[in-house]
Amino acid sequence: MTTRPFPTRTLGSSGPRVSALGLGCMGMSALYGDADRAESIATIHAALDAGITLLDTGDFYGMGHNELLINEALRTAPAAAREQALTSVKFGALRTVEGGFTGYDGRPAAVKNFAAYSLQRLGTDHIDIYRIARVDPDVPVEETVGAIAELVEAGHVRHIGLSEVGARTLRRAAAVAPVSDLQIEYSLLSRGIEDEILPTARELGIGVTAYGVLSRGLISGHFSHDRELAPGDFRGMSPRFQGENLRHNLGLVETLRKIAGQKGVTVAQIAIAWVLSRAGRHDVDIVPLVGARRRDRLAEAVGALGVALDADDLAAIEAAFPAGVAAGERYPANQMAHLDSEH
Numbered sequence: 450m451t452t453r454p455f456p457t458r459t460l461g462s463s464g465p466r467v468s469a470l471g472l473g474c475m476g477m478s479a480l481y482g483d484a485d486r487a488e489s490i491a492t493i494h495a496a497l498d499a500g501i502t503l504l505d506t507g508d509f510y511g512m513g514h515n516e517l518l519i520n521e522a523l524r525t526a527p528a529a530a531r532e533q534a535l536t537s538v539k540f541g542a543l544r545t546v547e548g549g550f551t552g553y554d555g556r557p558a559a560v561k562n563f564a565a566y567s568l569q570r571l572g573t574d575h576i577d578i579y580r581i582a583r584v585d586p587d588v589p590v591e592e593t594v595g596a597i598a599e600l601v602e603a604g605h606v607r608h609i610g611l612s613e614v615g616a617r618t619l620r621r622a623a624a625v626a627p628v629s630d631l632q633i634e635y636s637l638l639s640r641g642i643e644d645e646i647l648p649t650a651r652e653l654g655i656g657v658t659a660y661g662v663l664s665r666g667l668i669s670g671h672f673s674h675d676r677e678l679a680p681g682d683f684r685g686m687s688p689r690f691q692g693e694n695l696r697h698n699l700g701l702v703e704t705l706r707k708i709a710g711q712k713g714v715t716v717a718q719i720a721i722a723w724v725l726s727r728a729g730r731h732d733v734d735i736v737p738l739v740g741a742r743r744r745d746r747l748a749e750a751v752g753a754l755g756v757a758l759d760a761d762d763l764a765a766i767e768a769a770f771p772a773g774v775a776a777g778e779r780y781p782a783n784q785m786a787h788l789d790s791e792h
């Protein structure tokens with residue numbers, strides 16, 4: 450899997466230099482059914498070994514489980530890899546013992562409380578990028594971002610990020626302090642950021658860490674109608690994975706499979722390479738987060754870096770996946786309501 454030297458990109462005009470792919474660790478603790486702990490750690494080690502430096506997590510992924518997993522992976526990694534690693538942490542979601550989500554808290558005192566716990570769980574003296582997962586509707590974003598700016602001032606956080614916010618909120622946040630990147634869903638099936646959000650991020654010098662580039666596995670080439678989902682798996686509630694929507698969306702994947710086959714690459718590699726191809730001038734601004742939790746999936750994802758899409762490939766992909774082609778929204782209605790980016 451070694452891709453040396455691993456390509457890097459800068460997140461926006463103020464953000465850190467990171468590997469051109471980040472590893473999203475969420476699925477190792479939550480939302481996609483059981484994950485194997487030893488394989489999760491081995492996957493993080495393999496990512497670091499390959500040259501991936503950006504590890505994305507959230508304090509609420511398994512209520513601290515994901516941060517503790519990253520702690521263990523970093524502690525047991527070779528020192529050189531550990532020193533290169535950058536943590537990107539989301540906070541703000543309120544959970545119940547049973548695993549429910551009950552809202553978001555972006556009050557300044559809460560931000561500093563969340564950060565204190567995250568630093569303990571991660572076992573690090575700073576977080577590289579810190580962001581609220583969803584803006585708290587009861588707290589002006591200026592106050593939440595201002596609190597992170599104070600953490601930056603104190604040396605506990607290096608950069609400020611945002612997650613799933615729209616253009617107006619991007620501007621309000623960027624007026625408070627430099628923002629390194631917006632984390633937001635972006636894939637062949639989720640192109641909503643192209644009209645307004647991405648141009649605004651570019652105008653403000655804010656990078657994008659794109660999640661769901663495989664649409665949570667739907668366009669990975671490995672998902673099928675008969676896949677059994679564990680209770681609580683996000684995909685069991687996601688509109689895109691239901692009934693007729695799933696049939697339509699998996700039909701699109703077959704077109705992608707043909708394009709991939711002609712190039713001798715996999716469906717997942719084409720889907721990730723397409724997101725990489727959307728980066729702006731000098732390849733600075735879009736870094737896909739891949740949600741691999743097994744070493745074989747990681748190797749496949751890293752292989753996307755070697756996939757060059759020419760104008761004919763891009764035209765064929767565009768014809769098959771015009772904006773809005775997906776059947777079903779990207780979140781259930783109650784979760785769509787929390788997305789500032791959709792209002």
Ligand SMILES: NC(=O)c1ccc[n+]([C@@H]2O[C@H](COP(=O)([O-])OP(=O)(O)OC[C@H]3O[C@@H](n4cnc5c(N)ncnc54)[C@H](OP(=O)(O)O)[C@@H]3O)[C@@H](O)[C@H]2O)c1
Nearest residue numbers: 473474475505660661662663664665666669740741746749
């Ligand atoms: N800011 C936000 O609101 C937000 C929301 C969601 C996620 N995120 C972050 O973004 C990261 C990525 O999101 P995601 O996990 O939903 O994205 P994703 O990469 O679209 O989906 C991951 C899913 O794809 C499957 N998959 C199949 N082939 C794969 C391959 N070659 N490489 C990687 N995955 C493959 C995985 O499969 P298996 O079932 O085989 O493991 C997993 O179920 C998360 O880990 C999290 O850190 C942020």
